[in-house]
Amino acid sequence: MEMTMICCPFRTSYGSYASSLMAAIERKTGSKMKWVASNCGCGDPIEVSRSFQAQHCDYFEMPIITDYRSKAAWRRRVRGLARSGISYLRAKKYAQLSKEADVVHFQQILNSYGSNAVFHWLKQPSRAIRVVTVHELDPDQLEFPERNKTYELADGIIVHCEEMKKQMVKLSVPEDKIHVVLHGATVPVSLPETPRSGIMFYAGHKVMTNKGIQTLFQAMAIIQKRMGEKTPTLKIHGHYGETVPREAEKLAAASGLASRVVWLNQLTIEEMARQYQRALLCVLPYTGSFAGLSAAIAAANELPVVCTKKAGLPDHLGDCAVWVDEGNPEQLADRIIELLECGERRRELGARLVERAKDFLSWDVIAERTLTVYATSARKKAAIARLPPLPLKNRRGL
Structure with a gap:
């Protein structure tokens, strides 16, 4: 079976996701997957530096027209038509490069991998089973919800959490096509015997948006007042590049935390796992976005997590996390201190998390569930192909 993945090829969280998933699928099937x-x-x-995650891929470049919204309606219309035209050409190229595949799996993100490109791609003629993983919903499909009917042309749709599935259903995407497949992680055979210290925080691609960093800094300021010199270091990393985001750095200083924050910035997945193996806690006070990557790696490395019930965290962590309300720094500080002061509780949570990771989050499990979506989608496509044609009077109503 020929399989192709369409996804961002750079050292972003999405490039890492695609690379890990493809490797696991290849182990399961014995077939090489095309990127x-x-x-x-x-x-x-x-992306600007073209730092590639993909070792081998069919890569091409096209002009980019950014999603700038002018105040003038005619400018917005012209820009929108130009963006749609480029998306059409890009989608056509995606289809051409994957035309030999039996299964094509599109990772929907933003920009060149956003809804415009996905919908144009789905409208291309194809004999393949076509599956779309929706990582993010972009402004275009939210502003024009009727466009989401195009998902009906997909044979299967994957999302990473129930929250996203509900959003998709609200956008009139057929519920029977949507499958929840969690984000994966590599589960080590054993962990190194190293002392643990510090608190990990994953800031994603956009540090100041939906990550709860403001609440976290307020909570850390409270912890610093209570614990003094015993306050642990807060280690911040994300897929925002090698430079500390200026606005976040200013906020840390204004919160009195400049000496307590270590900016690890962009890490490889391997280094991310090593950092999590050496930390005491992971804190994810998200108000939106998606935190499945950090949650899965924390679980795989026996790192207790204090977090909100947002961003796919309940799906990935089950009943193995310490939950807090959104935007409540006092509560967050209390839960963090409780765990810092109780090693037995941390070890108990860590043991439960790694068992959950083995059962639900390992890349082999994620690959198996993804292959199940491929098979289910193939059966549905075949069943539809065998249906008799609709009577003419019904066709007119389509």
């Missing part, structure tokens, strides 16, 4: 990719236009330092 098709283009420049994405996100403007992140990793």
Whole structure:
């Protein structure tokens, strides 16, 4: 079976996701998976520098027209038509480069991998089973919800959490096509015997948006007042590049935490796992976005997590996390201190988390569930192909 993945090829969280999933699928099937990719236009330092995650891929470049919204209606219309035209050409190229595949799996993100590209791609003629993983919903499909009917052309749709599935259903995406498949992680055979210290915080691609960093800094300021010199270091990393985001750095200083924060910035997945193996806690007070990557790696490395019930965290952590309300720094500080002061509780949570990771989050499990979506989608496509044609009077109503 020929399989192709269409995804961002750079050292972003998405490039890492695709690389890990493809490797696991290849182990399961014994078949090599093809990677098709283009420049994405996100403007992140990793994309600008063309720092590739993909070792081998069919890569091409096209012009990028950014999603700038002019105040003038005619300018917005012209820009929108131009963006749609480029998306059409890009989608056509994606289809051409994957035309030999039996299964094509598109990772929907933003920009060159956003809804415009996905919908144009789905409208291309194809004999393949076509599956879309929706990582993010972009402004275009939210502003024009009727466009989401195009998902009906997909044979299967994957999301990473129930929250996203509900959003998709609200956008009139057929519920029977949507499958929840969690984000994966590599589960080590054993962990190194190293002392643990510090608190990990994953800031994603956009540090100041939906990550709860403001609440976290307020909580850390409270902890610093209570614990003094015993306050642990807060280690911050994300897929925002090698430079500390200026606004976040200013906020840390204004919160009196400049000496307590270590900016690890962009880490490889391997280094991320090593950092989590050496930390005491992971704190994810998210108000939106998606935190499945950090949650899965924390679970795989026996790192207790204090977090909100947002961003796919309940799906990935089950009943093995310490939950807090959104925007409540006092409560967050209390829960963090309780765990810092109780090694037995941390070890108990860590043991439960790694068992959950083995059962639900390992890449082999994620690959198996993804292959199940491929098989289910193939059966449905075949069943539809065998249906008799609709009577003419019903066709007119389509």
